[in-house]
Amino acid sequence: MGTTAAERLRRSGIQPSTQRLAVAEYVLETDAHPSAEQVWDEVKARVPTISRATVYNTLNLLVRKGLLRPLQLAEGRVGFDPNIEPHHHFIDEATGLVHDVPWDALEVRRVEALRGLEVREYQVILRGRRGKARAG
Amino acid sequence: MGTTAAERLRRSGIQPSTQRLAVAEYVLETDAHPSAEQVWDEVKARVPTISRATVYNTLNLLVRKGLLRPLQLAEGRVGFDPNIEPHHHFIDEATGLVHDVPWDALEVRRVEALRGLEVREYQVILRGRRGKARAG
DNA sequence: GACATCGATTAGACGTTGTCTAGACTTGGG
DNA sequence: CCCAAGTCTAGACAACGTCTAATCGATGTC
Numbered sequence: 001m002g003t004t005a006a007e008r009l010r011r012s013g014i015q016p017s018t019q020r021l022a023v024a025e026y027v028l029e030t031d032a033h034p035s036a037e038q039v040w041d042e043v044k045a046r047v048p049t050i051s052r053a054t055v056y057n058t059l060n061l062l063v064r065k066g067l068l069r070p071l072q073l074a075e076g077r078v079g080f081d082p083n084i085e086p087h088h089h090f091i092d093e094a095t096g097l098v099h100d101v102p103w104d105a106l107e108v109r110r111v112e113a114l115r116g117l118e119v120r121e122y123q124v125i126l127r128g129r130r131g132k133a134r135a136g
Numbered sequence: 137m138g139t140t141a142a143e144r145l146r147r148s149g150i151q152p153s154t155q156r157l158a159v160a161e162y163v164l165e166t167d168a169h170p171s172a173e174q175v176w177d178e179v180k181a182r183v184p185t186i187s188r189a190t191v192y193n194t195l196n197l198l199v200r201k202g203l204l205r206p207l208q209l210a211e212g213r214v215g216f217d218p219n220i221e222p223h224h225h226f227i228d229e230a231t232g233l234v235h236d237v238p239w240d241a242l243e244v245r246r247v248e249a250l251r252g253l254e255v256r257e258y259q260v261i262l263r264g265r266r267g268k269a270r271a272g
Numbered sequence: 273g274a275c276a277t278c279g280a281t282t283a284g285a286c287g288t289t290g291t292c293t294a295g296a297c298t299t300g301g302g
Numbered sequence: 303c304c305c306a307a308g309t310c311t312a313g314a315c316a317a318c319g320t321c322t323a324a325t326c327g328a329t330g331t332c
């Protein structure tokens with residue numbers, strides 16, 4: 001509901017080609033923080049002839065245009081996160097899956113007091129296991 | 137000052153061979169958070185015939201024995217951190233270098249209040265630039 | 273000291289992830 | 303229809319990391 005992927009691409013100055021649309025429609029909707037190879041696998045189901053280069057190019061383009069954030073904390077490789085807003089990350093050590101943690105769920109104090117460091121952004125990275133209780 | 141690398145290895149049940157000693161003496165002393173390849177380069181200066189496999193094996197061994205922590209946040213690849221104690225990390229976006237931030241310099245609140253998440257450990261990752269002021 | 277055994281090391285093959293390039297294909301404007 | 307600009311593909315290439323077979327070395331026994 002709301003904006004289609006095609007519109008979002010156009011609004012960011014990206015030609016919505018078939019291949020780019022397929023990548024965007026998957027990666028901008030998922031909360032799986034997929035790696036580039038995972039994205040490739042997913043998208044190949046819809047556009048079987050798409051090349052690896054195109055997937056990588058499109059992902060990097062989306063990052064450059066601010067529609068996607070690179071995640072350098074996943075277990076194996078780099079992942080991508082369509083959640084542009086500041087938030088934290090929880091890594092489930094049992095599954096390796098990365099979950100978003102809302103910004104307001106935690107409070108970090110004294111960031112401004114760090115001497116000699118101009119902090120542009122920060123986040124908390126948590127590791128552990130999901131319990132049986134409800135979880136976001 | 138204090139314990140030699142050989143002693144630390146022996147105490148952890150690691151045979152201090154020439155190669156392992158060379159790796160340990162570099163990686164346990166540096167604060168550069170080097171990648172495995174950087175370690176290889178450094179160590180080759182002292183033990184020119186050392187193989188890549190030995191460097192990787194030794195680093196993984198040191199991690200398994202708790203003498204080293206893997207860092208999955210560096211710009212390019214995984215790095216290694218001889219600082220075993222909990223602490224935070226600041227990534228200088230100008231240089232890509234990773235700097236330690238003492239645990240007590242920041243305060244994170246409400247970690248225990250996260251529903252459905254059993255947090256085993258956490259850290260704050262900050263990105264920005266080092267200012268001209270004094271810095272650790 | 274000779275020997276057997278077990279662990280450590282080496283060189284190189286291999287797999288994965290990511291980038292780059294040349295050429296082919298699309299698209300839109302005239 | 304033609305051209306130019308942009309996009310896509312296949313495959314080569316590079317970096318990083320693991321694995322394996324063979325060699326080397328240290329240790330303990332006789």
